[in-house]
Amino acid sequence: KSQFSTDEHPHRRFNPLTGEWVLLSPHRSKRPWQGQTEALDLTTAPSYDSECFLCPGNKRINGEQNPKYDTTFVFQNDFAALNSDGPKAQGEDPLFRFETVEGESRVLCFSPDHSLTLAQLDPEAMQAVIAAWQSQSELLGKKYLWVQVFENKGAAMGCSNPHPHGQIWAHNHLPTLVATKQQRLADYYQQHHSNLLGDYVERELQQEVRIVVSNHDWVALVPYWASWPFETLVLPRFDIRRMTELTAETRESLGEIIGALTVRYDNLFQCAFPYSMGWHGAPFDGQDHPEWCLHAHFYPPLLRSASVKKFMVGYELLAEIQRDITPEQAAARLREQSPIHYKSSHY
Amino acid sequence: KSQFSTDEHPHRRFNPLTGEWVLLSPHRSKRPWQGQTEALDLTTAPSYDSECFLCPGNKRINGEQNPKYDTTFVFQNDFAALNSDGPKAQGEDPLFRFETVEGESRVLCFSPDHSLTLAQLDPEAMQAVIAAWQSQSELLGKKYLWVQVFENKGAAMGCSNPHPHGQIWAHNHLPTLVATKQQRLADYYQQHHSNLLGDYVERELQQEVRIVVSNHDWVALVPYWASWPFETLVLPRFDIRRMTELTAETRESLGEIIGALTVRYDNLFQCAFPYSMGWHGAPFDGQDHPEWCLHAHFYPPLLRSASVKKFMVGYELLAEIQRDITPEQAAARLREQSPIHYKSSHY
Ligand SMILES: O=P(O)(O)O[C@H]1O[C@H](CO)[C@@H](O)[C@H](O)[C@H]1O
Ligand SMILES: O=P(O)(O)O[C@H]1O[C@H](CO)[C@@H](O)[C@H](O)[C@H]1O
Numbered sequence: 001k002s003q004f005s006t007d008e009h010p011h012r013r014f015n016p017l018t019g020e021w022v023l024l025s026p027h028r029s030k031r032p033w034q035g036q037t038e039a040l041d042l043t044t045a046p047s048y049d050s051e052c053f054l055c056p057g058n059k060r061i062n063g064e065q066n067p068k069y070d071t072t073f074v075f076q077n078d079f080a081a082l083n084s085d086g087p088k089a090q091g092e093d094p095l096f097r098f099e100t101v102e103g104e105s106r107v108l109c110f111s112p113d114h115s116l117t118l119a120q121l122d123p124e125a126m127q128a129v130i131a132a133w134q135s136q137s138e139l140l141g142k143k144y145l146w147v148q149v150f151e152n153k154g155a156a157m158g159c160s161n162p163h164p165h166g167q168i169w170a171h172n173h174l175p176t177l178v179a180t181k182q183q184r185l186a187d188y189y190q191q192h193h194s195n196l197l198g199d200y201v202e203r204e205l206q207q208e209v210r211i212v213v214s215n216h217d218w219v220a221l222v223p224y225w226a227s228w229p230f231e232t233l234v235l236p237r238f239d240i241r242r243m244t245e246l247t248a249e250t251r252e253s254l255g256e257i258i259g260a261l262t263v264r265y266d267n268l269f270q271c272a273f274p275y276s277m278g279w280h281g282a283p284f285d286g287q288d289h290p291e292w293c294l295h296a297h298f299y300p301p302l303l304r305s306a307s308v309k310k311f312m313v314g315y316e317l318l319a320e321i322q323r324d325i326t327p328e329q330a331a332a333r334l335r336e337q338s339p340i341h342y343k344s345s346h347y
Numbered sequence: 348k349s350q351f352s353t354d355e356h357p358h359r360r361f362n363p364l365t366g367e368w369v370l371l372s373p374h375r376s377k378r379p380w381q382g383q384t385e386a387l388d389l390t391t392a393p394s395y396d397s398e399c400f401l402c403p404g405n406k407r408i409n410g411e412q413n414p415k416y417d418t419t420f421v422f423q424n425d426f427a428a429l430n431s432d433g434p435k436a437q438g439e440d441p442l443f444r445f446e447t448v449e450g451e452s453r454v455l456c457f458s459p460d461h462s463l464t465l466a467q468l469d470p471e472a473m474q475a476v477i478a479a480w481q482s483q484s485e486l487l488g489k490k491y492l493w494v495q496v497f498e499n500k501g502a503a504m505g506c507s508n509p510h511p512h513g514q515i516w517a518h519n520h521l522p523t524l525v526a527t528k529q530q531r532l533a534d535y536y537q538q539h540h541s542n543l544l545g546d547y548v549e550r551e552l553q554q555e556v557r558i559v560v561s562n563h564d565w566v567a568l569v570p571y572w573a574s575w576p577f578e579t580l581v582l583p584r585f586d587i588r589r590m591t592e593l594t595a596e597t598r599e600s601l602g603e604i605i606g607a608l609t610v611r612y613d614n615l616f617q618c619a620f621p622y623s624m625g626w627h628g629a630p631f632d633g634q635d636h637p638e639w640c641l642h643a644h645f646y647p648p649l650l651r652s653a654s655v656k657k658f659m660v661g662y663e664l665l666a667e668i669q670r671d672i673t674p675e676q677a678a679a680r681l682r683e684q685s686p687i688h689y690k691s692s693h694y
Contacts, residue, residue: 318524
């Protein structure tokens with residue numbers, strides 16, 4: 001029998017943040033694709049769209065008028081998934097267990113310019129977005145245990161408006177995926193007397209094969225256990241537990257890394273690369289949480305081209321995540337992209 | 348403050364099979380949808396397509412020729428995610444843990460007729476499909492610990508060929524989601540000295556509100572903790588742990604229930620309702636497993652119409668599954684559908 005090769009032989013990798021395995025079938029990437037393709041939007045959006053609910057000065061769905069904002073803009077979601085004034089209740093029957101929730105959902109417009117995406121913001125505009133993530137986390141972290149900052153980008157990710165924007169949902173409970181991560185980080189800390197993600201980033205910097213971009217403060221890499229074909233993790237190279245601890249300096253270096261990563265994403269298939277991204281840091285419970293390390297996940301659905309995505313269906317919904325292209329191959333493809341956006345005149 | 352109402356107030360429900368919570372925001376179903384819609388295929392497929400890799404007598408991608416089959420037909424997947432002749436290896440580093448896998452993947456054509464779906468099979472053809480699920484489970488269960496029978500139906504679920512077919516992946520490890528379920532079923536059995544799903548189906552039959560269809564042997568219902576808008580669970584009303592224990596009688600009554608459920612699915616939005624479905628039963632490890640109960644999950648992506656689906660994105664990928672329509676509302680809508688398929692001349 002031949003020697004085991006990660007590029008050739010099916011194997012499973014373990015995700016220490018979730019406790020789940022991922023099935024990797026590298027030889028499968030050769031299969032032809034005859035299924036659904038995503039509609040490609042190749043029209044260029046205008047900088048202002050009078051029909052857009054998020055453009056400055058326009059009316060929103062509920063009739064309120066947006067201010068004529070010229071940087072970022074935050075408002076309460078008109079169809080919030082959470083609210084904070086309902087009655088309280090809970091049920092402890094093991095087969096019909098429930099509890100009411102308390103929280104709020106906000107929308108954050110990244111820029112007044114309808115035509116841009118995060119990948120196209122200039123450094124100053126990018127700083128405004130990071131500053132808004134930070135100040136919203138600060139504000140909502142005073143009222144709620146958990147503040148989930150995220151962005152759904154692109155129609156393929158259920159985003160219904162191309163105007164550059166993200167969301168912030170905050171509530172008084174730890175959501176399922178975070179509760180699991182909390183437990184796993186704490187277990188590792190107790191067992192190894194060190195920080196899981198801190199240890200991990202060091203090991204990755206030594207191995208280099210899964211790094212996409214890095215600077216003095218931050219690293220973007222395709223994790224060893226990635227689920228989505230071009231999934232990445234943005235990790236700090238210094239000790240930071242929550243978004244609220246960012247300084248002028250680490251905000252600036254973070255802006256650089258997010259710019260460098262999202263430009264490479266767009267360049268990979270020469271399209272406005274769809275993804276869901278979001279931040280995880282220590283809960284706002286007043287505790288120290290030495291087991292935590294602030295980080296962002298990017299989950300992009302595309303697999304082979306701007307129009308062919310990975311479907312998380314049958315086997316994935318019933319058994320285990322499966323992927324074809326290896327994380328090492330994905331990182332190499334992203335790393336070799338130009339640092340200049342394909343739509344820029346300098347490309 | 349008003350009285351808590353499941354139809355009005357955001358709350359979370361606990362899934363005892365996964366240990367995960369689902370955030371329910373019923374008031375949110377009023378928001379308008381301006382995002383991506385699914386392409387509707389309203390052409391009627393021919394009964395035989397000379398370009399189809401799965402039709403009887405045609406050549407497959409790898410050049411092999413299908414027999415002129417007239418009922419079901421099983422073959423090894425030409426681009427299998429698993430194979431059984433690779434080298435063995437594993438790594439125990441907690442941050443870079445991996446293991447090789449052993450298994451095989453097969454394709455099961457449900458019918459020689461290219462134009463049909465499970466919902467349109469006559470009772471005899473449906474029996475052939477169930478018999479094939481059972482005999483494949485029997486065969487592969489002798490060689491492997493886990494046999495995953497599933498179907499991806501429709502382009503929205505990553506299915507690249509409309510010819511009615513499912514898949515069977517078998518391997519010598521318990522996949523992530525099954526390992527979790529195994530643990531939770533065993534815990535409940537130990538704590539309550541009874542079977543979780545057995546107890547659950549009895550309670551649901553008393554409450555009635557989440558039942559879609561039932562007969563003497565089987566029930567299809569929208570579980571209390573459903574993630575997908577019209578997700579259902581098919582449960583037995585008798586003691587059965589694995590697909591291999593089906594009898595002529597319970598196969599027949601199962602065919603009835605699958606027919607009744609899939610016809611209602613198709614009728615709901617008058618389309619070939621997309622879904623991923625699959626079976627879970629006790630592992631093939633020679634043990635008794637009194638904690639297990641054979642059951643099927645149906646995970647359909649559609650939310651509001653044949654062209655608007657639920658996106659499991661941002662918040663769902665980073666925090667917790669969120670749904671708008673309640674399971675009780677979903678069950679009521681499915682229950683009220685005609686038992687006659689909308690494409691049938693008797694509709
Ligand atoms: O095997 P198929 O039908 O080519 O592929 C489909 O089902 C697989 C198993 O659920 C998924 O991993 C793929 O993403 C999906 O496109
Ligand atoms: O809030 P939006 O953008 O209307 O909706 C989008 O993001 C939500 C949060 O990730 C998801 O629950 C929805 O399925 C998705 O369509």
